[in-house]
Amino acid sequence: MANSSSCIFCQIAAEQLPAEIVRIDDEFVAFRDVSPRAKTHVLVIPRSHVEHLDDFLADGGSSDRMLAFVRATAAEVGVEGQYRLVTNVGEAAGQVVPHLHWHILAGQRLPGFG
Ligand code: 5GP
Ligand code: ZN
Numbered sequence: 001m002a003n004s005s006s007c008i009f010c011q012i013a014a015e016q017l018p019a020e021i022v023r024i025d026d027e028f029v030a031f032r033d034v035s036p037r038a039k040t041h042v043l044v045i046p047r048s049h050v051e052h053l054d055d056f057l058a059d060g061g062s063s064d065r066m067l068a069f070v071r072a073t074a075a076e077v078g079v080e081g082q083y084r085l086v087t088n089v090g091e092a093a094g095q096v097v098p099h100l101h102w103h104i105l106a107g108q109r110l111p112g113f114g
Pocket of ligand 2: 098
C-alpha cells in the first residue's frame with residue numbers, strides 16, 4: 001500500500017498533518033516526536049506506507065538507504081555518534097502507530113537495558 005489515508009504518519013509524510021520535520025527526501029521523513037521521551041526524540045519513517053520493519057524488508061526495502069537517512073538525521077539534530085535507535089515491530093512489542101518508524105533517542109544519558 002503506497003499510502004493510507006487513515007494513517008497519521010502517511011498524513012505527516014504528505015504534509016497534510018503538521019509535524020516538526022527535521023529532514024526529508026524522496027523516500028524518508030524525519031520529524032520530532034509529539035510526546036518526547038528524551039531531550040532529543042525524532043522519528044524516521046519511509047514515505048510509503050508499510051506496517052513495520054519486517055514488512056519493509058520483505059517488500060525489498062533498502063535498509064542501507066534507510067539507515068543512512070537515520071544517521072544523517074542524527075547529525076542534523078546534533079546527536080551524531082550518541083543516540084539510541086529503536087523500532088517496535090508489532091503491538092506486543094509496544095508498536096502503537098502501524099507505520100514503520102525508528103525512534104532516535106538522545107541528548108541525555110539514557111537508562112541501560114536489562
Ligand atoms: P510506537 O509506540 O508506535 O513505537 O511509537 C509511536 C510514537 O509516535 C510515539 O512515541 C508517539 O508519541 C508518536 N506520535 C503519535 N502520534 C503522533 C503525531 O501525531 N505526531 C508526532 N509527531 N508524533 C506522534
Ligand atoms: Zn502510513
